[in-house]
Amino acid sequence: MKKLRVAVTGATGKVGSELVKGIIKEPDLKLCGAASLTCVGQDAGLAVGGGEAGVKVVSSLAEVFESASVDVVIDFTRAEAARENIRLALTRKVPVVVGTTGFTAGDLKEFEELAYRGGVGAAIISNFATGAMLMFRFAEMARKYFPKVEIIELHHETKIDSPSGTALRLGRRLEAAGGGPVKIQSLRLPGAVAHHEVVFGGPGQLLTIRHDSLSRESFVPGVLMAARKVGSLRGIVYDLEEIID
Numbered sequence: 384m385k386k387l388r389v390a391v392t393g394a395t396g397k398v399g400s401e402l403v404k405g406i407i408k409e410p411d412l413k414l415c416g417a418a419s420l421t422c423v424g425q426d427a428g429l430a431v432g433g434g435e436a437g438v439k440v441v442s443s444l445a446e447v448f449e450s451a452s453v454d455v456v457i458d459f460t461r462a463e464a465a466r467e468n469i470r471l472a473l474t475r476k477v478p479v480v481v482g483t484t485g486f487t488a489g490d491l492k493e494f495e496e497l498a499y500r501g502g503v504g505a506a507i508i509s510n511f512a513t514g515a516m517l518m519f520r521f522a523e524m525a526r527k528y529f530p531k532v533e534i535i536e537l538h539h540e541t542k543i544d545s546p547s548g549t550a551l552r553l554g555r556r557l558e559a560a561g562g563g564p565v566k567i568q569s570l571r572l573p574g575a576v577a578h579h580e581v582v583f584g585g586p587g588q589l590l591t592i593r594h595d596s597l598s599r600e601s602f603v604p605g606v607l608m609a610a611r612k613v614g615s616l617r618g619i620v621y622d623l624e625e626i627i628d
Contacts, residue, residue, distance in 0.1 A: 389610055390416030390453045392444050392468050393460035395430050398482060398599045402457060404433035405603040412607065414438050415454075416447030418468075444468045453477050455610050461543065462486055473497040473505065478613040480606060481507040484548025495619050504616025508623055509548035510596075511605030515579065516623040518594040519553055522581045523560050525590055529583035530562035537570040537578040545569045549579055552621065557581075 389406055393399040394417035406414045407428050417427035417440045428436030441447060444456065448471070456472040458465050462485035472479045474497065486494075491507070498505045510516075526532065534557075536550040546554075546567040554565040577596040582589060596602070609626045620626060 384411060386411055386413040387611060387614075388413050388415040388452060388454040390414075390418070390444065390447045390451065390456050391427075392418045392447075392456065392458045392464070393483075394427055394440060395419040395422045396459055398459040398602055400431035401599045401603050402459065402606060403427050403431045403436065405607060407434055407436055409607060412610070415451040416441070416444075418442065418444050418447055444471055448475065455480060455613055457481075457606060457610055458483055462490075466490060469494055469505070469507075470497065473501055473503055476501045476503045478504045478616070479506070480609045480613055481505065482509075482511055482602065482606060484509050485544040491619075498618050502617055504613045505619045506609040506613045506616070506626060507619055507621055508605075508609065508626075509552045509621075510577070510579075511602040511609065511623060512577075512594065512596050513605055513623070513627075514594045514601070515549060515596070516605075516627070518579060518581065518592055519556060519622070520624070521592050522553065522557060525581075525583050525592065526557050526560040526562055529585050529590060531584045532557060532562070532565055533582050534565060534567045535570070535580040535582065536567065537572065537575045537580075539575050539577075540571045540573050542571060545571065547577070547579075549577070553579065553581065556622075 406412045422430035422440045427438045455478045457480045459482045465483035536547045546569045580593040
């Protein structure tokens with residue numbers, strides 16, 4: 384069986400570490416590259432507390448491309464680094480799966496143009512947890528009956544962008560469903576991972592739809608699913624259900 388060759392940027396970060404461990408365990412996937420600003424020169428699997436991967440951490444995606452053949456790039460870095468990684472991958476006609484947030488509308492337009500020009504797929508998704516995907520769907524169903532709604536998002540204190548990409552995407556989808564603008568409240572506190580609560584208010588009642596990612600492992604199945612399917616796409620998708628469906 385031919386394995387899908389996957390490179391991870393941000394490989395020793397909070398989510399990247401879980402992805403590296405997850406990829407090593409999957410029989411149809413092969414970790415072919417790992418880029419990070421830390422643990423350079425170390426075996427990627429051992430660096431993140433997993434099994435030996437046989438791939439050393441390098442400092443950039445460009446170095447990965449110099450030494451390996453890559454079928455798909457997974458990026459979980461920061462917006463400033465991800466911009467360059469996405470440009471590089473799409474220019475080389477390599478599909479990308481991106482969990483990094485904080486992009487501007489101009490960034491997304493540029494990525495769309497690169498993807499369409501190269502005839503390649505990209506999944507730029509704010510939240511890869513399947514529970515978060517269901518929260519989106521349930522919230523859109525509820526929006527038809529509750530025009531008044533607010534979103535509360537809680538993340539770890541080191542998260543840079545605020546509101547979260549998930550909250551912004553959810554807000555846009557709820558606004559598109561009708562009923563006016565959606566207010567978002569953001570909290571940054573130690574002990575949190577990623578938590579989103581949608582609160583609907585109506586006469587004499589409240590409806591709350593909440594999703595909690597208690598560890599970064601919650602993102603791994605969705606990311607790997609996207610990695611397997613993004614090669615068959617052309618252009619960009621922004622929601623996990625577009626991959627699943």
